[in-house]
Amino acid sequence: MRKRLLAGLALAGALALATTGCSSSNNNAGSSGTGGSGGGKTLTVGFAQTGSESGWRAANTQSMKDAFSDANGFKLIFNAADNKQEAQIAAVRSFINQKVDAIVIAPITVDGWDDVLKEAKDAKIPVILEDRTINVSDDSLYAAWVGDDFKKEGETAGAWAKQTATSPTNMVVLEGTTGSAPALDRATGFKAGATGAPITTLDSQTGNFTRADGKTVMEGFLQKYGNKIQMLFAQNDDMGLGALDAITAAGLTPGKDIKIVTIDATHDGLQALADGKFNYVVECNPLLGPQVADLVKKVVAGESVPKTQVATDQSFTQEQAKAALPDRKY
Amino acid sequence: MSAVMKHRLFWPLVVLLALILLNTVSRPSFVRITVHDGRLYGSLIDILRNSAPLMLVALGMTLVIATRGIDLSVGAIMAVSGAVALTIIQDSGDPANPAVLAVAIGTAVGAGLVCGLWNGFLISVLGIQPIIATLVLMLAGRGIALLITGGFITTINSDPYKFMAQGYVLGLPFAFYVSLVAIAIVALIERRTALGMLTEAVGINPEASRLAGVRARGIIWGAYAASGLLAGFAGILYSSNIMAADANAAGLYIELDAILAVVLGGTSLAGGTFSIAGTVVGAFTIQTLKSTITFLGVPPAVTPVFMAAVVVVVVLVQSRRFRRFMGRLPARLRTWTSRTPDGAEAAS
Known part of the structure; x- marks a missing residue:
């Protein structure tokens, strides 16, 4: 009896694994054959998402699904590649085989796209890139790119810092994942935006874009410099949120003793801003769906579109955050 | 003197003290401990507090390694447990209610235990190699956690839950007491009963111990169950520390830190003899090393x-x-x- 129960458990577990593994390909198989209508009313669009690694990504996926809804005249074939490029390329190939009307890719990596994009071009399927960029030998391999300008975000944050730091100010920085594009570009942008400001950077360490690491590193900074820290630049909301606890534990008041500027403008980040714990937040907009959907329609209709489109990133002060919070989706 | 040097904790302790000394020389404020509203405050206190999740995971890892095994799934189990606890608390609509917290923590730690039992079942009953068996959950676990949180980072506001990792009792962090209790329980069960010796016997020679009448299957299964349980509790501490269930980042690479802590403590990866005190020193060493990076800049x-x-x-x-x-x-x-x-x- 006991053995049979165990065997049953094992089987159930194996089934659960198998079904989670296949759910995305089932999706594709179910919708194959419906594409290829071309001039028909509904546009079949294949979307190759990177995966679901963060809250930002979840909001991005949701925005795409909303924009490419049946009501808007689309049939969306969605694939999340779990941050594996080979899986993403395979997904794009399957879109080509299904003869979709357009392909949208949020590329996981910069390189390695030439072959599969040539196949798409030969099949006369337009490709639109979302979020991250790619390196290809021939720019005509994709129709357009829509995304956020990380450098601009850094610049906006830097400009605020410059405006705020009227007297000499000591700042610490929580960097994103070392070597990642947002971390590099936001750092460069911030430097450019804050040129000439009387700001001394005491220290700059990576918090890997996570709350836990942001907190630990900030604790270290506070032990190291004590009350000398007057400003914190966290390259995303999560690290800034983690740092809040560390600052409170050190007996300081975030937002007053230490001025905090972050990038992303997630719901939690704006909440902290509205509560007066952050001082300024620059948005990194994940709601790219409507812009992408618009582009897809134009490209399929044969209209010419600009090669790059930068999403509009707002920035928020504490007052603006209070106003924006109720409608914040992510 | 040579007797002291031959003690197996001598070199691990030397390393830990050397790291603390290095930090102190570079910045004397490293060892300074002040009092802030009735609680102790300083780098060393931060190390005691932040090392708690690693300590729990490393204790479980010690038992698993003693049976000649390895548990790669601990980080993913932490993610699952945090996701379960916070989702229950968030859905309840009454985040400060002790009953809700008890249910949430109980279910989350239970989920960790179930994960551990699953690993143990694959290894001890089906005879799958530990590295492969636990790899399954290492990869699938985060997916499960993401499924529970719906891909978002779940955040809650609950003062009693926050207390787990951020609260203080008698001036010291509550999380440190959690480590102490876990160390005491593991040490008592393993060293005051025959279980420790039997575990070592299974690790040194499974076949010989089986022939000698040791029920290896139960002991190995138990080690993975304990590892899962402790990882489940570590997940609670991790999520309580940031008051959020971050399915992607919770416990990421902690399995490597835990293995390192065990090895630094003098336990061989080949199985057999293990040292709980060594693992404790190893876990503190790794946490100190992490602070060192910030302190030395x-x-x-x-x-x-x-x-x-x-x-x-x-x-x-x-x-x-x-x-x-x-x-x-x-x-x-x-x-x-x-x-x-x-x-x-x-x-x-």
């Missing part, structure tokens, strides 16, 4: 190299053969230089 780009270099030095210092080689080195150099004419010339 090691640039982020070279942090992995710095970590690796320190670990290599630490492992070499603990190797008896290497120490003997270094001890003989001056004598060898002398004989070598006196034998070669060039060396003799240079010396004169």
Whole structure:
């Protein structure tokens, strides 16, 4: 009896694994054959998402699904590649085989796209890139790119810092994942935006874009410099949120003793801003769906579109955050 | 003196003290402990508090490694447990209610236990290699956690839950007491009963111990269950520390830190003899090393190299053969230089 129960458990577990593994390909198989209508009313669009690694990504996926809804005249074939490029390329190939009307890719990596994009071009399927960029030998391999300008975000944050730091100010920085594009570009942008400001950077360490690491590193900074820290630049909301606890534990008041500027403008980040714990937040907009959907329609209709489109990133002060919070989706 | 040096905790402790000394020399404020609203505050206190999740995971890992196994799924189990706890608390709509918290924590730790039992079942009953068996959950676990949180980072506001990782009792962090209790329980069960000896027997020679009448299956299964349970609790501490269930980042790479803590503590990966006290020292060493990076201001780009270099030095210092080689080195150099004419010339 006991053995049979165990065997049953094992089987159930194996089934659960198998079904989670296949759910995305089932999706594709179910919708194959419906594409290829071309001039028909509904546009079949294949979307190759990177995966679901963060809250930002979840909001991005949701925005795409909303924009490419049946009501808007689309049939969306969605694939999340779990941050594996080979899986993403395979997904794009399957879109080509299904003869979709357009392909949208949020590329996981910069390189390695030439072959599969040539196949798409030969099949006369337009490709639109979302979020991250790619390196290809021939720019005509994709129709357009829509995304956020990380450098601009850094610049906006830097400009605020410059405006705020009227007297000499000591700042610490929580960097994103070392070597990642947002971390590099936001750092460069911030430097450019804050040129000439009387700001001394005491220290700059990576918090890997996570709350836990942001907190630990900030604790270290506070032990190291004590009350000398007057400003914190966290390259995303999560690290800034983690740092809040560390600052409170050190007996300081975030937002007053230490001025905090972050990038992303997630719901939690704006909440902290509205509560007066952050001082300024620059948005990194994940709601790219409507812009992408618009582009897809134009490209399929044969209209010419600009090669790059930068999403509009707002920035928020504490007052603006209070106003924006109720409608914040992510 | 030589008796002290031969004690197996001697070198792990030397390494830990050397790290603390290095930090103190670079910045004396490292060892300063002040009092802030009735609680102790300082780098060393932060280390005690932040090392708690790693401590729990490393204790479980010690038992698993003692049976000649390995548990790669602990980080993913932490993610699952945090996701379960916070989702229950968030859905309840009454985050400060102790009953809700008890249910949430109980279910989350239970989920960790179930994960551990699953690993143990694959390994002890089906005979799958530990590294493969636990790899399944290491990869699938985060997916499960993401499924529970719906891909978002779940955040809650609950003061009692926050207390788990951020609260203080008698001036010391509550999380530190959690570590102490876990250490005490594991040490009591393993060292005051025959279980520890039986575990070592299974690790040294599973076949011989089976022939001698030791029920290896139950012991191995139990080790993975304990590891899952402790990882489940570590997940609670992790999520309580940031008051959020971050399915992607919770416990990421903690399995490697835990294995390292166990090895630094003098437990062999080949299984058999294990040292709980050694693991405790190892876990503190790794947490201190992490603070060292911030304290010395090691640039982020070279942090992995710095970590690796320190670990290599630490492992070499603990190797008896290497120490003997270094001890003989001056004598060898002398004989070598006196034998070669060039060396003799240079010396004169």
